[in-house]
Amino acid sequence: MLRTEYPTRPLECWPKMKELRRTLFREYWENQDKGNPLMLGGYGNLSSLPSGVDGRGAGLGIYYARVMRDRDLLLKCHQTMDEMGYGPEICATLRVNLASMFMGFQMRSPKGKLYKPDFIIEFHICDSQSKSTQIAWEHYQIPYFVLEIPLFPPERVETGKDYMVAQMDACIRWMEKVTGKEYDDEKLIKAVYNEWDGRVLWSRVAEFQKATPAPLDQKMFNSFATLMMWGPHQQPVTEVLWELYDETRQRVDEGIAAVSTERCRLLHEGQPPWFHRAFLRYPNLYGASYLGSAYLWGLWGAFGADEDGTWTVPLTPRERGTVLRNREDALRSLADLALDHSPIVTSHMVAPQVAATVKMVKDWHVDGVVLHIDRGCKGQSAANAETRLALREENIPCMVYESNNADPREFSEAQVMDRMDSFLESLGVSRLEAFSSGKDEED
Amino acid sequence: MTGLADKFQQTVEQRHSYARKWKQRTGGRVVGYLCTYLPEEVLYSAGVLPVRVMGGHEPQDVTEPHIAGYYCAWCRDTLAQGVLGRYDYLDGLVTAHSCMHIRQTFHSWVKHHPIPYSYYMYMPGQVHTPQAEECLCREIEAFKCSMEEWVGKDISEDAIRDAIQVYGKHRRLMGELYQGRKGAKVSFSGAEALSVVLSSQVMDKGEHNQWLEEALSAPSSGVDAPLRLMMLGSVIDDVALVELIESLGAMVVTDDSCTGTRYFGDNTPLHTDPYTHMARFQLRKPPCPIKDMEERRRPAHVLSLARDYGVQGAIFVQEKFCDPHASDFPTLRVALEQVDIPSLKLEVDVTTPLGQLRTRIEAFMEMLQVEV
Ligand code: SF4
Numbered sequence: 001m002l003r004t005e006y007p008t009r010p011l012e013c014w015p016k017m018k019e020l021r022r023t024l025f026r027e028y029w030e031n032q033d034k035g036n037p038l039m040l041g042g043y044g045n046l047s048s049l050p051s052g053v054d055g056r057g058a059g060l061g062i063y064y065a066r067v068m069r070d071r072d073l074l075l076k077c078h079q080t081m082d083e084m085g086y087g088p089e090i091c092a093t094l095r096v097n098l099a100s101m102f103m104g105f106q107m108r109s110p111k112g113k114l115y116k117p118d119f120i121i122e123f124h125i126c127d128s129q130s131k132s133t134q135i136a137w138e139h140y141q142i143p144y145f146v147l148e149i150p151l152f153p154p155e156r157v158e159t160g161k162d163y164m165v166a167q168m169d170a171c172i173r174w175m176e177k178v179t180g181k182e183y184d185d186e187k188l189i190k191a192v193y194n195e196w197d198g199r200v201l202w203s204r205v206a207e208f209q210k211a212t213p214a215p216l217d218q219k220m221f222n223s224f225a226t227l228m229m230w231g232p233h234q235q236p237v238t239e240v241l242w243e244l245y246d247e248t249r250q251r252v253d254e255g256i257a258a259v260s261t262e263r264c265r266l267l268h269e270g271q272p273p274w275f276h277r278a279f280l281r282y283p284n285l286y287g288a289s290y291l292g293s294a295y296l297w298g299l300w301g302a303f304g305a306d307e308d309g310t311w312t313v314p315l316t317p318r319e320r321g322t323v324l325r326n327r328e329d330a331l332r333s334l335a336d337l338a339l340d341h342s343p344i345v346t347s348h349m350v351a352p353q354v355a356a357t358v359k360m361v362k363d364w365h366v367d368g369v370v371l372h373i374d375r376g377c378k379g380q381s382a383a384n385a386e387t388r389l390a391l392r393e394e395n396i397p398c399m400v401y402e403s404n405n406a407d408p409r410e411f412s413e414a415q416v417m418d419r420m421d422s423f424l425e426s427l428g429v430s431r432l433e434a435f436s437s438g439k440d441e442e443d
Numbered sequence: 444m445t446g447l448a449d450k451f452q453q454t455v456e457q458r459h460s461y462a463r464k465w466k467q468r469t470g471g472r473v474v475g476y477l478c479t480y481l482p483e484e485v486l487y488s489a490g491v492l493p494v495r496v497m498g499g500h501e502p503q504d505v506t507e508p509h510i511a512g513y514y515c516a517w518c519r520d521t522l523a524q525g526v527l528g529r530y531d532y533l534d535g536l537v538t539a540h541s542c543m544h545i546r547q548t549f550h551s552w553v554k555h556h557p558i559p560y561s562y563y564m565y566m567p568g569q570v571h572t573p574q575a576e577e578c579l580c581r582e583i584e585a586f587k588c589s590m591e592e593w594v595g596k597d598i599s600e601d602a603i604r605d606a607i608q609v610y611g612k613h614r615r616l617m618g619e620l621y622q623g624r625k626g627a628k629v630s631f632s633g634a635e636a637l638s639v640v641l642s643s644q645v646m647d648k649g650e651h652n653q654w655l656e657e658a659l660s661a662p663s664s665g666v667d668a669p670l671r672l673m674m675l676g677s678v679i680d681d682v683a684l685v686e687l688i689e690s691l692g693a694m695v696v697t698d699d700s701c702t703g704t705r706y707f708g709d710n711t712p713l714h715t716d717p718y719t720h721m722a723r724f725q726l727r728k729p730p731c732p733i734k735d736m737e738e739r740r741r742p743a744h745v746l747s748l749a750r751d752y753g754v755q756g757a758i759f760v761q762e763k764f765c766d767p768h769a770s771d772f773p774t775l776r777v778a779l780e781q782v783d784i785p786s787l788k789l790e791v792d793v794t795t796p797l798g799q800l801r802t803r804i805e806a807f808m809e810m811l812q813v814e815v
């Protein structure tokens with residue numbers, strides 16, 4: 001097979017993204033010192049909500065990425081949870097985050113100061129998420145609110161939206177009570193516009209991946225995802241996303257590739273093994289590239305889904321000329337975002353996720369799909385077995401590996417990589433001798 | 444209630460033939476349901492027989508293509524029943540929103556074994572909030588409308604009220620049956636009580652009420668309970684396991700499971716509006732872990748059961764890979780320890796290895812006997 005060479009270059013907005021990540025991390029720790037609430041829970045979705053009291057959250061695991069880079073610490077985390085009786089049935093990500101709490105470093109700032117969070121707000125999509133936060137609440141004994149993001153079929157989604165709006169309204173009154181601060185609706189409205197912008201931008205960048213060569217790869221998306229986790233409701237985050245959008249568009253226009261040897265395009269469904277830093281770049285050895293995944297794009301993006309699985313990017317309220325006049329408008333807009341345009345929510349119903357993955361293969365010109373049967377994440381891998389069947393029906397090549405996104409004890413490297421080699425060869429690509437993916441780019 | 448116990452137990456064992464005969468006799472439709480958070484009254488009021496889909500506890504190799512092995516044994520076992528055609532007489536399959544495991548069973552069953560009617564009802568998780576009540580009332584009404592469309596006739600308010608009355612009576616009778624297990628002399632063993640609950644989930648409730656009344660009116664002086672145990676878990680449907688425990692010199696006097704007290708809750712009239720009543724029953728009944736968010740209610744509930752039934756030891760029956768129950772386990776174990784109730788955790792899969800469990804149960808009971 002002829003080897004195609006595409007021009008490639010690093011992303012120019014990369015340093016800015018890294019700088020912003022550092023700033024957000026620093027500001028998280030400073031928030032309480034400035035008299036604002038420090039919050040636990042939430043992972044980027046609906047991040048606008050606490051902005052009316054200047055609350056800042058970062059899920060339960062601000063040190064998650066660091067733990068993933070430190071195998072000894074990671075194993076210690078799992079061991080801690082085992083000893084406390086929290087078995088391997090529980091979400092592996094949350095086991096790590098809870099262990100960071102039990103081991104006493106979750107709320108220790110890099111300067112060594114130990115903080116006590118002011119409250120917890122958890123968004124209940126995946127049951128594991130809210131059950132785990134319950135354990136954190138018991139540990140810290142601080143006010144705790146669970147906001148349920150309900151799973152409704154499209155024909156009855158309005159009931160779900162009303163339920164969400166009512167809960168968000170109750171949550172705002174609760175935040176006022178527990179912080180003693182008056183909730184600022186103007187800040188909420190601004191944040192909601194931004195959250196929409198940020199998530200739509202994420203989707204539009206994902207759409208650029210339909211181009212050949214793909215301007216980005218999954219690992220690049222993962223790096224920007226940290227910003228999404230901090231909350232796309234923040235102006236500086238949307239600004240960087242605008243830069244990413246403009247630059248990616250330019251890369252498509254100029255034919256700039258993420259992988260210069262691209263000749264095989266892959267999707268990876270389910271969370272990757274985060275502790276294995278070279279995993280997502282391994283196919284590069286064959287001139288293959290992971291474009292992204294329904295999981296990654298659906299988690300932070302805004303897409304509407306047709307019944308056949310086609311994802312379309314909606315217009316933002318600004319683009320539609322929708323004016324959010326008050327709290328009710330803002331909350332309704334958030335409910336629309338969560339229940340009409342959040343594939344991560346509907347993916348929990350299995351069928352939409354299966355349809356989306358199959359359709360994505362066609363729309364993003366994908367050659368093969370790698371499915372992670374992930375023992376560590378029951379929420380996001382629930383559709384993977386059925387997805388495999390659906391892909392087979394459509395004669396779409398797919399490879400399955402069973403492992404755990406956050407527990408290296410369940411990842412058999414030799415076996416998975418062997419399988420990967422065979423899969424890639426079956427797709428008609430062979431190893432590129434001249435190419436080396438040995439060194440992993442710092443993310 | 445030996446004779447009656449057999450009758451209940453036989454119905455559980457022959458549940459498919461019971462449903463088929465019911466269909467023949469009444470000409471009605473049978474709908475399977477996967478989670479006990481479903482308001483069965485709606486089905487009953489439409490003249491439909493609600494049947495809880497249960498596992499078969501036999502080794503099977505048909506679910507692997509649909510559900511990975513690390514999802515709970517119950518969801519795989521119930522799907523296997525569908526795939527193997529054991530429930531071919533069902534006219535419909537419905538579920539109420541609960542955990543991600545059972546959602547897969549629903550999806551794969553409906554997709555690969557098409558069935559004339561299927562319905563997914565949302566059941567809120569934040570059960571203690573007023574917002575959840577409003578949401579659930581609307582969902583129950585929507586479910587009723589869907590049922591009307593499917594059966595091709597209106598469901599009158601009288602029919603709904605009648606169903607509520609039948610189910611209310613059932614909950615009262617179940618409460619009486621459990622009441623008889625509180626005193627020093629226990630009138631129904633754990634295995635008997637389990638058969639009664641399981642049969643109630645597959646039988647016509649009106650008929651079950653009659654059987655229950657018979658059982659409750661039969662004279663019984665009760666028997667001494669040498670050791671009083673409680674069982675906790677998701678679906679404890681294996682009568683043989685309870686029989687094994689009781690054959691070793693203990694009596695299971697109560698439970699916190701959805702094949703026990705969590706199913707029938709209590710019979711408090713909750714509202715004059717039928718939808719609010721049905722919603723409140725589901726929202727206020729003893730919660731399963733997935734519905735026990737924010738401030739936990741399960742520990743207090745479990746402790747009050749333990750107190751009321753004079754429990755001396757507890758056995759957790761953990762469905763392998765069930766994360767909701769696994770995340771509650773440490774908290775409940777500690778809560779029980781604090782009132783000097785030791786516990787044992789047994790992990791069960793699609794098949795229950797009774798031989799292996801026997802040794803562990805024996806050791807636990809020896810330890811309890813020493814303490815008592
Ligand atoms: S979706 Fe996966 S990672 Fe997220 S909370 Fe659920 S199990 Fe954990």
Ligand code: SF4
Nearest residue numbers: 515542544677762765
């Ligand atoms: S609650 Fe547990 S046992 Fe029940 S279906 Fe869910 S995972 Fe399975």
